Amino acid sequence: MRLGLFFIFSLVLILLGVGCSDRDISSVTVKNAWVRQNIPPQSMTAAYLAIHNEGMATALISASTPAAKVAEIHVMTTDGNIMRMKKIDRLPIPEDGSATLQPGGNHLMLIGLRRNLAPGDSLALTLTFANGQVQTLRAPVVSFRDEGRR
Amino acid sequence: MSFAFCSLLLLFVACKPLERVPKSDPDLALSADPYPFGGDLTLVDHDGNSFHLADQQRPFLLFFGYASCPDACPQTMARLASAYTILGEDARDLRTLFVSVDPKRDSPQMLKTYLSHFDVPAVGLTGVQDSIDAVVKRYAAHYEIGERNSAAGYLIDHSLYTYLLDQNGDLRFFFRPSHTAEDIATVVRQLSR
Numbered sequence: 001m002r003l004g005l006f007f008i009f010s011l012v013l014i015l016l017g018v019g020c021s022d023r024d025i026s027s028v029t030v031k032n033a034w035v036r037q038n039i040p041p042q043s044m045t046a047a048y049l050a051i052h053n054e055g056m057a058t059a060l061i062s063a064s065t066p067a068a069k070v071a072e073i074h075v076m077t078t079d080g081n082i083m084r085m086k087k088i089d090r091l092p093i094p095e096d097g098s099a100t101l102q103p104g105g106n107h108l109m110l111i112g113l114r115r116n117l118a119p120g121d122s123l124a125l126t127l128t129f130a131n132g133q134v135q136t137l138r139a140p141v142v143s144f145r146d147e148g149r150r
Numbered sequence: 151m152s153f154a155f156c157s158l159l160l161l162f163v164a165c166k167p168l169e170r171v172p173k174s175d176p177d178l179a180l181s182a183d184p185y186p187f188g189g190d191l192t193l194v195d196h197d198g199n200s201f202h203l204a205d206q207q208r209p210f211l212l213f214f215g216y217a218s219c220p221d222a223c224p225q226t227m228a229r230l231a232s233a234y235t236i237l238g239e240d241a242r243d244l245r246t247l248f249v250s251v252d253p254k255r256d257s258p259q260m261l262k263t264y265l266s267h268f269d270v271p272a273v274g275l276t277g278v279q280d281s282i283d284a285v286v287k288r289y290a291a292h293y294e295i296g297e298r299n300s301a302a303g304y305l306i307d308h309s310l311y312t313y314l315l316d317q318n319g320d321l322r323f324f325f326r327p328s329h330t331a332e333d334i335a336t337v338v339r340q341l342s343r
Binding site for chain 1: 297302307
């Protein structure tokens, strides 16, 4: 009887552990990714997206795309009337929270584009998170005209 | 406990409609008198010609930026393009001045190519560093080299106001990034009254 209870208790603990583990590993979803068209001869542009986290606090630690040599995470702060931009190594995503990369704010800066990004095009973005999760998604290229209407 | 919950719920429901009311901006009024800063400037336009504001005799929107700017400048240009669309015929005389704060990288030709991608009748302006700095100071603006460790080279931190100048070159309004294309159109229309 005592052995049976111990067995059930252990099983519950294991299942709980698996449940927590699942929650931690696949807790992040990424939506609404898009990329601003670039202006030749400039070979850089910005990408935007919304990250939702239903697990423990984590962080976006890297981004990459076959369409650019480098993808940097940039944070934007406004100091009075002055916009300040800084490259960072990790963008914190709070527990059960979100992080939104949007025009006028934080963004991914795609540098060294391997092709011009025109409206109608799209590119693959791979995002790596501190919890080990890796997400690859397609981001459409948006024109300045459509961006102004957003 | 349930009474407290119901009270909170009622308070939430009662307050909800207020959020749907658009916030009016009491500041969307053209200044009757010119601001004591801004005004005349002489730089080089994107065709390589001398540009003297006092000779133009037309209204302008003006802002400071740079062609490699990944976010704020294209966003501003996109917003201005929407404002021009809203204004339609009311914007027939209105031009936009894009004053580069990055003369090392922004040649006149570079600015011309950059601006041609936006649905904005814009003139790119550049010049020697001292000339640009004098204009920046006159408009109470600011810029400085910021991040230097980007693969893109250096990034520039800069002020974000868009200035509205009347046909005399006097500063009559300045827009913050929070002002929408509709806000810009609303103020610009007051110039012709």
